[in-house]
Amino acid sequence: MKALKERILRDGKCFEGGILKVDNFINHQMDPILMKSMAVEFVRRFAGADFNKVMTIEASGIAPAIMVGYLLELPVVFAKKKKPSTMENMLTTSVYSFTKGTTYTVCVSKDYLCPGDKVLFIDDFLANGNAAKGVIDLVRQAGAELVGMGFLIEKAFQHGGDSLREQGVHVESLAVIESLDNCQISLRD
């Protein structure tokens, strides 16, 4: 997606260890107009898919997911990163974060991820794919069906996308980073 790629090149910042910061327009400050345009692009790319619910993980996935849900008039569920004390009836899974070197719990209520649900998952980044695998596990536990996964930015050199596609998951990424070597952003055409 041209507008996103241009924005990444303009405002994205590279750090050692394959880290790309897009705090200027996605992860801390958000550009709502770009967010809506990206949601429109997801609608287009998943036009052939049949789903009744949008799912994401807090916090940076919420903005693109709510825009997709708004355009399609579908409910949006955000999985939480730790089990809230006031929540019962939860499905949980563990996700290892390479970036932070820690394992965290992701959970979702059985009230909102239900047997028969057809789920489109939306998130900001696809890197190693560990969070995505956690989501696949939650969807399986719920007896729901995953119809696709849409990411704003895929870091191809961390291969999470390869793994998901090999499993037959319909993955769409609006911008694909081939490399961040030498702190240079190299985007796939």
Added chain:
Amino acid sequence: MKALKERILRDGKCFEGGILKVDNFINHQMDPILMKSMAVEFVRRFAGADFNKVMTIEASGIAPAIMVGYLLELPVVFAKKKKPSTMENMLTTSVYSFTKGTTYTVCVSKDYLCPGDKVLFIDDFLANGNAAKGVIDLVRQAGAELVGMGFLIEKAFQHGGDSLREQGVHVESLAVIESLDNCQISLRD
């Protein structure tokens, strides 16, 4: 706001200790159409205010805030609940959560909350007002100006709104809960 009040009465759930759960349409599953309608109502209520930025706190504030930002074509900054390891140049403050009995750190980058910024803060709940006080502290540290605070739901019996209004803050709440005594939801007309 009528649609929100009706939804609270239909889908809100009370728990001991003055806890209102709106996980069905705000805090876990989200209704994007209602979210947009609430954002329109904030635009109306803050029509006389002059601001260049919308601010919120992750995670449940993000959806209403991005909708306000989208309608007004303004950037949206979400404060984070702990200091990310990859972030420098941060302003931080401490917030005590009555619900959880713990203190957490809220932070925002000086890159996105700047001297001269005129900020509209949007969040899901106003209860004791401790998170709101933390935001006021961050805005003050940044040398920015707070022009108003909009909340989806205010729990009037926890008096955070009284305190903010006494300080002269322009507070707008789309639904006001007078009481949750005996696990009954009592809304202000």
